[in-house]
Amino acid sequence: MTTVLKALNAALHFCLAEDPGVYFLGEDVLDPYGGAFKVSQGLSTAYADRVIATPISEGGIVGLGVGMALRGLRPVVEIMFGDFITLAMDQLINHAAKMRWMSNDRVRVPLVVRTPMGGRRGYGPTHSQTLEKHLLGAPGLRVIAACTLDDPGGLLQKAVLRDDDPVLFIEHKLMYTRGVLALSDLEEWQAERTDGVYPAYRLRIAGAPAPTITVATYGYMAEMAREAALRLAYQHEVFTELVVYTQLSPFEPEPVLESLRRTGRLLALEEGGRTLGWGAEVLAQAVEGDLGGLRAARVAARDMPIPAAAMLEAQVLPQADDILQAALDLARK
């Protein structure tokens, strides 16, 4: 079984091979180092002139990518830690996302900015955050989050080769070493994929009774959600349906609404901070969906910086037990 790391790395190799316009840029991305999280391993050896080690200039290199994209290339820019995406917000929000539209659709910005988010490794307050929530809802910017399901490499590949608009591509640090789970390999689960380029996935425990809770999530939290779903089913006879998104923004409510029409209960999970997190939009769209009798809750990080010490970090970030508890509370409502 391939890992998410290998899948992403293979996708980048494929993209560079496939299209001579693809460039890969970032800090410390050259071999033998191959990037802080090793996603770029081998790229510079194979494509020396299209893999560029950049200075430590997160804002600058995202802007660089915008300029390259505007002139017909398909750059992929790596931001070493997602925490530093704050340095590129102006380039993302005021340049990358607007250029096409401002030009009356005359130009395109086929840029991918990849970055690892997430904690649980004790890296402390500036190296553990899940900050994509601050970039959701920026018009003109697509935000995609990989997960272990199906084909994370293919997801990246589509963003790089087929998407003519800027994509912020989120990876969770803990996911890299996890195995990729083809839908057909998910033996305990009955899994479906929505249509569309960046699909959502619907997962139910195979053979279980009809679910009474819809769990909407993405990224690494989908791992925790699967674990929680199994415990909920086997230990508590509470049955859930997971809806795992890959496209966070623009948010497409239909997959979650479709499930909610059957369950009426919604649990949104994310590792980022609760307030104005992705889950807020999920809940908002759910209530706007006029389903009648909707009950909903969120599990997310406490609205707090992320401490370095393991025992503190565990208190701030959402844990499997938190999911369990929230689901049980919801089931009782």
Added chain:
Amino acid sequence: MTTVLKALNAALHFCLAEDPGVYFLGEDVLDPYGGAFKVSQGLSTAYADRVIATPISEGGIVGLGVGMALRGLRPVVEIMFGDFITLAMDQLINHAAKMRWMSNDRVRVPLVVRTPMGGRRGYGPTHSQTLEKHLLGAPGLRVIAACTLDDPGGLLQKAVLRDDDPVLFIEHKLMYTRGVLALSDLEEWQAERTDGVYPAYRLRIAGAPAPTITVATYGYMAEMAREAALRLAYQHEVFTELVVYTQLSPFEPEPVLESLRRTGRLLALEEGGRTLGWGAEVLAQAVEGDLGGLRAARVAARDMPIPAAAMLEAQVLPQADDILQAALDLARK
């Protein structure tokens, strides 16, 4: 009647007079220019050594303010247009907001960053945005929005003189020339203020029947909400209760929940883009509030950059008619 502009200006004069630790910094803030929107008029004449014209370095001057605050001053930093706050996101999210907490509460960051947001003046895609949504839910950062009601100057004054944590203080460009409305002067309205430093306001049309819709909003949209509420009442016999927030983040749900318990219908209004806007959090908290039979909707900008041409801009930003229509739809549900 004083204007919001005069009130904010007077508050700054007061703060500088009151506390020798208060400093005012920003681009073009010196007399006779007095700032792009004239909020700093007269300050540099009266307090020459504590009012500093800075280079055009939005990130740098916010960081400068963080450093000043850490060393015991109370800096107020003006960002000329709210659109440029993207350049200071790293300083706000990774420095200002975390310093106190990371230090185990050893230090404080009494910094105020003021900035005008909003469109409707044809300034185009990079000078018309309402971007505070991208900074809501950043732990350790308070986001306050002035409105015409009550005492916008007092709000700023509290942020500057009494708040030991970083505050992002949002002003809407169109509000500057509006008159300040003391609650007691609001003759058509019955108005109440919540307790707390940064209050919320509850407004009902005086003598009207019990409201059936709660309208949650802030800033300049509160002006449009009042106008819409009057039209709804007099033309459509739909009665609303407005809940106008000044503290956007951390979001305190109680004022809106309290009203919702009576109305069951929620309309959230904001000028920023709909997706993951402030209204998403309002709706999410409302549904989490388990009120039963909640109906809710949002009025916000279309998820689109803001065009320069007047007729285009009007299509993208929410208008009074949009509020009316949304309220009527909601009333029928």
Added chain:
Amino acid sequence: MTYSSDPLELYRQMLRIRRFEETVLDNFPRGLFFGTTHTYIGQEADAVGVLSHLQEGDVVVSNHRCHGHFLAYGGSMHALAAELMGRATGVCGGRGGSQHIQWRDFYASGILGGTLPLATGMALAEKARRSGRLVVAFLGDGALGQGAVYESLNMAALWHLPLLLVLENNRYAQSTPITLNLAGDILARFQAFGIPAEERDTTDVLEIREMAQQAFQAVRAGEGPRALVIHTYRFAPHSKGDDTRDPQEIARYRERDPLPLHASRLDPEAVQKVQAEVEHEVAAAFQRAEGDSAANPASLTPPLGAMS
């Protein structure tokens, strides 16, 4: 596009900008425009002198004060007027307005300094594609406050990119004199990043053209970035009516108005003929734009395209 080096044509280009901008300022009170504007009056020699070296396909990256750059680049005066008026026929269909102009290989944005990383990336792309094209990026003295500028200088120099930086030091950023904004030395700032730079305090279009010649050659020859620092002055307010500068200072700089300075070297009759032609062109452009229909809200497309 071809760019003329004929002195009379250089005069025409400067005059087109001047008369366009004056017409904009004159008509603002009429409510013909919505939003804001930043005029180029006084600085015309910069754009015209520098861009006279452009070749087809070269890229120009401009800033908030972009009308002059755009017209010198070869942009349509009518389309620019229409953009300012919010007409469907505007350069960007009314979406961009005065500060956000995109057409062919010309790009302008109102975020100071933020355009420099873009220009650097564009230069990287042109180098990568071996297109032989170069990128000319304009910036003002005030934009030197932005960190993004230095991130760009570093990368452009490091990778020997075909980027020509044109710093127009008009001595003010909005209301703030350069002395309150800038420490050290402008030229040294470029040089510290390994970018050869040259400066001139002039409004003479021929001198600017001549100064730019070598820089263009070096950049086009693959020698990496170059910077031109032109010390100049704007005669009109920062945007519309906001001028707090000493009127005597303005008057002093007006004495070296680039237009009469250059015109004095030309055949007066030819100059008169050009003046009449430009007068006609400007009037026609504004008239036509005024008659065009307003941008149509139904034309607004979503900001993300469909995927292939």
Added chain:
Amino acid sequence: MTYSSDPLELYRQMLRIRRFEETVLDNFPRGLFFGTTHTYIGQEADAVGVLSHLQEGDVVVSNHRCHGHFLAYGGSMHALAAELMGRATGVCGGRGGSQHIQWRDFYASGILGGTLPLATGMALAEKARRSGRLVVAFLGDGALGQGAVYESLNMAALWHLPLLLVLENNRYAQSTPITLNLAGDILARFQAFGIPAEERDTTDVLEIREMAQQAFQAVRAGEGPRALVIHTYRFAPHSKGDDTRDPQEIARYRERDPLPLHASRLDPEAVQKVQAEVEHEVAAAFQRAEGDSAANPASLTPPLGAMS
């Protein structure tokens, strides 16, 4: 706090850092620490030499590689060890971890370059309060990629702030050699902003101390910012095990290890005594920290305080 200029004490300070860092690296595989670390091994002379000029109340702003700065500043070795272990007794109660250390007038953060605006603001505050204090800010060669650095240099120079910049060029940023990161010249970058700068390629603590002397004097005398550029080398990996540098290169630089270099000038017996004392201090610090109780989740406070 008092800072000694006694050569033996300078040696002790360097050794304290060295042995602390070595102990951290040795113990990482044991799972004693969580998260990451960046050691200062090889660069000890920078912090010790420069900070020997500190006076009570002076401010130090540090970066991700902060242990050495912190110990030279006078921070507690036990509290630092405890912080790395996530103990309640850690400098910041376990919240900050290796990169985020705050104590008295010492501040470190893991966002490269972003600390420079803070340092500039602190210098402004000290100047405003006429405290006579100055701010020393450390940064690495890699941090020169960040635009925030130049925004800060500009402001610090413009306002003559009491800021001393110490650039430690260890020739690498993580895995990237400086030649791939930096165009032009480091010294010139400071000078271009009007900041007098001096450079030295040395690991000699006395030389560094001497070089820093004048800069401290000038900054303290109100002459505005100064920069020191120290060309040095780190002997250990960037963080824990990630070293892709040529072992021969490392060996070459190890020949000018600041500790034996300085020790060779000292009385061997005194050195031995210091070594024994430091050995004891380090062992005791780690042992005590290991015995301390883990940070208590119940101690987590909300990130915003109550208002007065």
